[in-house]
Amino acid sequence: xxxxxxxxxxxxxxxxxxxxxxxxxxxxxxxxxxxxxxxxxxxxxxxxxxxxxxxxxxxxxxxxxxxxxxxxxxxxxxxxxxxxxxxxxxxxxxxxxxxxxxxxxxxxxxxxxxxxxxxxxxxxxxxxxxxxxxxxxxxxxxxxxxxxxxxxxxxxxxxxxxxxxxxxxxxxxxxxxxxxxxxxxxxxxxxxxxxxxxxxxxxxxxxxxxxxxxxxxxxxxxxxxxxxxxxxxxxxxxxxxxxxxxxxxxxxxxxxxxxxxxxxxxxxxxxxxxxxxxxxxxxxxxxxxxxxxxxxxxxxxxxx
Numbered sequence: 233x234x235x236x237x238x239x240x241x242x243x244x245x246x247x248x249x250x251x252x253x254x255x256x257x258x259x260x261x262x263x264x265x266x267x268x269x270x271x272x273x274x275x276x277x278x279x280x281x282x283x284x285x286x287x288x289x290x291x292x293x294x295x296x297x298x299x300x301x302x303x304x305x306x307x308x309x310x311x312x313x314x315x316x317x318x319x320x321x322x323x324x325x326x327x328x329x330x331x332x333x334x335x336x337x338x339x340x341x342x343x344x345x346x347x348x349x350x351x352x353x354x355x356x357x358x359x360x361x362x363x364x365x366x367x368x369x370x371x372x373x374x375x376x377x378x379x380x381x382x383x384x385x386x387x388x389x390x391x392x393x394x395x396x397x398x399x400x401x402x403x404x405x406x407x408x409x410x411x412x413x414x415x416x417x418x419x420x421x422x423x424x425x426x427x428x429x430x431x432x433x434x435x436x437x438x439x440x441x442x443x444x445x446x447x448x449x450x451x452x453x454x455x456x457x458x459x460x461x462x463x464x465x466x467x468x469x470x471x472x473x474x475x476x477x478x479x480x481x482x483x484x485x486x487x488x489x490x491x492x493x494x495x496x497x498x499x500x501x502x503x504x505x506x507x508x509x510x511x512x513x514x515x516x517x518x519x520x521x522x523x524x525x526x527x528x529x530x531x532x533x534x535x536x
Contacts, residue, residue, distance in 0.1 A: 258398040265314055265390035272310050273382035276303040280378070293367075297374040304381040311385045325389060325448050333449040336441065340457020341465075343510055347503045348466055348482070354502075356490045360481040363467065368476050372464035380455035387412050387435075388442040388451050400527040401443055401518070409435025419472035421494030429492075429499045430471070433507030434458075440514035443523055462497065469496030 280303055284296035308326065315323045351357035387408055396404035413431025416422060434455075441451040463470040467478030472495045484491040492499035518524050 258394055261318060262390065262394040262398075264318065265394060266386060268314060269307070269311060269382075269386040269390050272307055273386055276307060276378070276382065279303060293371055297371060300374050300378045304378045307382050307385055311389055325393065325442075325446060327447065329445070329447045329449045332445055332447055333453040336450040336453020336455075337457035338453075339510070340454045340459075341461045342457075343454075343506055344458050344461040344466075344497075344503075347497055347500070347506050350502050350506070351484065351490065351497065351500070354490070356484055356486040356502075358483045358485065360483055362479065363477045363481040364479060365467075365477045366479065368467075369460075369464040369479050372470075372476065372478070373460050376456050376459035376464065376470075379459060380452045383412075384438065384442075384448055384452045384455055388438055389448050392439050392442060396443070396525055401523075401525045403527070405436060405439045405443070408439050411435075412438075416471055419495070421469070421472035421496075423493070423495065423499065425489070426472070426492070426495040426499035429501075429504050433498065433504045433511075437507045437511040437514070440511045440518060444514050444518045444521065446523060469494065471496060471498055 280296060280300045283299040284293075287295040312323050312326065315321065348357050352359065391411060392404045392408040395407055409431045412435035413427045413429075416430040417427040419426075438451045438455060441454050442448060444450070459470050462468055463473070463476065463478060465479050466482050467476055467480065468482065468484065469475045469492075475496070484497070488499075489501050491497065492503070497503055515524075
């Protein structure tokens with residue numbers, strides 16, 4: 233497996249100045265990467281909203297979707313620029329892996345479909361028919377691509393990866409999941425339960441997805457598949473966002489612990505159970521593959 237760590241350029245002399253200091257000090261590098269990528273993601277969101285609001289009548293959706301995809305590509309470029317300029321190495325974690333990306337999407341679709349299947353079986357989710365709003369689904373798809381790219385670059389590409397390099401997989405998994413949950417506490421309809429839910433189900437699962445593959449396309453695909461299925465197919469609220477009519481028309485009734493309330497089914501105990509179960513499988517595979525890193529940055533399987 234190709235290394236994702238700083239210092240791939242064997243034999244190059246150490247750099248001086250601020251770039252050298254950032255490269256050598258992992259906490260400083262973590263702060264720079266995470267802050268720049270998160271700020272870039274927020275700025276890109278604001279830019280997409282601006283385009284939508286200032287587009288000519290009737291062209292808001294096409295222009296906004298086009299701008300959103302361009303901004304997602306720009307965020308990928310920003311990540312590559314940070315790695316190459318500060319860590320001075322090839323960006324192995326973004327190497328093209330179409331199979332992993334597709335596998336992630338399939339897993340995301342399957343997991344959220346499982347959540348809805350269980351909610352249907354216990355009488356919380358109710359089938360109302362097919363709305364076939366493919367235009368709405370397309371908008372949700374583009375938004376899901378943008379969120380998956382922006383959040384995975386910042387949280388798994390920066391926060392998890394550099395924390396793991398410094399403190400090992402366990403610490404990186406716990407801290408990155410906690411931060412992921414806390415930042416989602418700022419979303420509309422967020423509660424203590426939804427914050428814990430996002431940390432447990434998404435933070436742990438997506439961290440496990442990266443740890444297993446050492447490639448960002450798998451968690452990006454997983455994140456994309458989950459969000460699109462939730463909002464574009466079933467038409468329910470995604471992380472507190474407004475619910476829209478998706479391809480299917482469904483409704484949720486019952487206790488907030490089961491429906492997720494205004495935050496959406498992601499805050500449901502059913503979603504937590506489904507995602508944690510999947511995360512356990514991925515983490516077991518990670519350990520068996522020798523990808524679980526110790527505090528010293530070596531594989532536990534190697535016994536180093």
